[in-house]
Amino acid sequence: MTTPRQPLAQAPFVAVAGLSARLLAQSAALAGLRVAALDIFGDRDTRAAAEVWCDIGGGALTIDRERLSHALGRVARLPRFLGWIGGSGLEPLITQLCDAPGLPRFIGNTAEGSAAVREPRRFFALLDELRIPHPAVSFARPATAQEGWLFKLADGCGGTHIKPVAALGAQSVPAQGYFQRIGRGRSLSALFIGAQGRAQLIGFAEQLTCALGELAFVHAGSIGPIDVPPQVAARMQSALDALCARTGLIGLNSCDFLLDGDAFELLEINARPSSTMTLYETASPDAWPHGLLQCHLDACRFDRLPSNGSAALARQPRWRTGQRVLFAPAPFTVSAEFSDACLRDPQCRDVPMPGTRVEPRQPVCTLLVRAASVDAVRRTLDAQRALVLQRIETCDESDHVRLPFLA
Numbered sequence: 001m002t003t004p005r006q007p008l009a010q011a012p013f014v015a016v017a018g019l020s021a022r023l024l025a026q027s028a029a030l031a032g033l034r035v036a037a038l039d040i041f042g043d044r045d046t047r048a049a050a051e052v053w054c055d056i057g058g059g060a061l062t063i064d065r066e067r068l069s070h071a072l073g074r075v076a077r078l079p080r081f082l083g084w085i086g087g088s089g090l091e092p093l094i095t096q097l098c099d100a101p102g103l104p105r106f107i108g109n110t111a112e113g114s115a116a117v118r119e120p121r122r123f124f125a126l127l128d129e130l131r132i133p134h135p136a137v138s139f140a141r142p143a144t145a146q147e148g149w150l151f152k153l154a155d156g157c158g159g160t161h162i163k164p165v166a167a168l169g170a171q172s173v174p175a176q177g178y179f180q181r182i183g184r185g186r187s188l189s190a191l192f193i194g195a196q197g198r199a200q201l202i203g204f205a206e207q208l209t210c211a212l213g214e215l216a217f218v219h220a221g222s223i224g225p226i227d228v229p230p231q232v233a234a235r236m237q238s239a240l241d242a243l244c245a246r247t248g249l250i251g252l253n254s255c256d257f258l259l260d261g262d263a264f265e266l267l268e269i270n271a272r273p274s275s276t277m278t279l280y281e282t283a284s285p286d287a288w289p290h291g292l293l294q295c296h297l298d299a300c301r302f303d304r305l306p307s308n309g310s311a312a313l314a315r316q317p318r319w320r321t322g323q324r325v326l327f328a329p330a331p332f333t334v335s336a337e338f339s340d341a342c343l344r345d346p347q348c349r350d351v352p353m354p355g356t357r358v359e360p361r362q363p364v365c366t367l368l369v370r371a372a373s374v375d376a377v378r379r380t381l382d383a384q385r386a387l388v389l390q391r392i393e394t395c396d397e398s399d400h401v402r403l404p405f406l407a
């Protein structure tokens with residue numbers, strides 16, 4: 001039975017923060033909550049999902065800690081305020097913020113829980129102790145065969161923290177960095193909800209990456225849900241259960257891993273809600289009628305797992321979903337015509353405001369499509385990308401067509 005949603009005017013407020021808060025804001029709105037969105041873009045669909053928006057940008061696509069703290073202090077005065085939830089881009093700040101005095105309640109992992117999976121020395125030692133496979137890791141620069149290794153920052157996100165070791169040159173290695181041997185297999189992720197000392201798997205997704213200048217592994221989106229062999233799903237479930245039991249992970253989290261045949265190697269845990277939650281909400285709206293952020297709130301506030309989580313994973317989804325970030329091939333200023341056309345386009349998200357200046361290799365918008373198969377999703381994403389690139393060139397308001405693979 002569906003629980004009736006309370007009238008919006010009586011609903012509590014929740015704040016969502018990150019580089020982009022759009023997907024968290026939209027999921028919170030599905031839960032019937034009033035939303036304060038704190039991010040660096042202020043896209044049109046973010047503002048449409050939120051009653052309050054605050055700019056927390058620090059320049060060069062970063063979050064300014066002081067502006068974020070000030071915004072959190074302001075939104076804490078909103079009526080029936082529950083707390084705030086952090087998304088991508090807060091990794092360097094989250095440990096300091098989640099228990100900071102004078103700030104509202106953080107709804108997510110504790111500082112200790114995040115550190116247990118984000119501090120490389122602790123995390124990979126724990127994986128070894130639990131016998132969870134992972135690529136070889138070193139905390140000193142490899143002396144030989146450097147082409148087979150990557151350098152990563154522990155507090156990075158979106159693939160912008162990953163470089164081939166050879167690209168470091170003679171520069172010193174930051175204290176929060178580590179080296180990881182390049183593994184084999186498909187780059188995948190698993191979305192899960194932690195509570196009661198265990199994990200509830202939501203689904204698996206394929207990771208999409210692209211090269212931007214010197215960065216070869218920039219996160220560009222995802223496709224899912226995808227199927228993995230049952231034995232892989234079972235072993236991943238056991239691994240995530242063990243990690244939740246030892247670290248106390250709670251709420252929405254994701255696990256990045258490589259899958260080679262039926263063998264996997266775990267890469268990292270993102271101890272926060274992942275952008276892949278949109279895939280499952282879009283592919284199976286009946287399974288998550290109130291959005292996955294409601295499940296995050298239930299887990300963090302009441303230590304409660306969703307009753308339909310296992311059934312949703314086992315049930316063959318009717319749809320597959322793909323999302324892909326479109327990066328600007330050249331600098332341009334967003335016109336009203338371009339912005340309006342993207343806002344009307346059901347396959348566009350993160351729609352920039354008119355007048356926004358977009359530099360080369362910066363994100364323009366996110367493409368979100370739904371189709372009957374993974375192959376159809378790929379074709380639709382390619383067609384939609386070509387359409388929006390053409391729109392950038394022409395700013396033609398009449399260029400949107402309904403693509404044949406969409407329902």
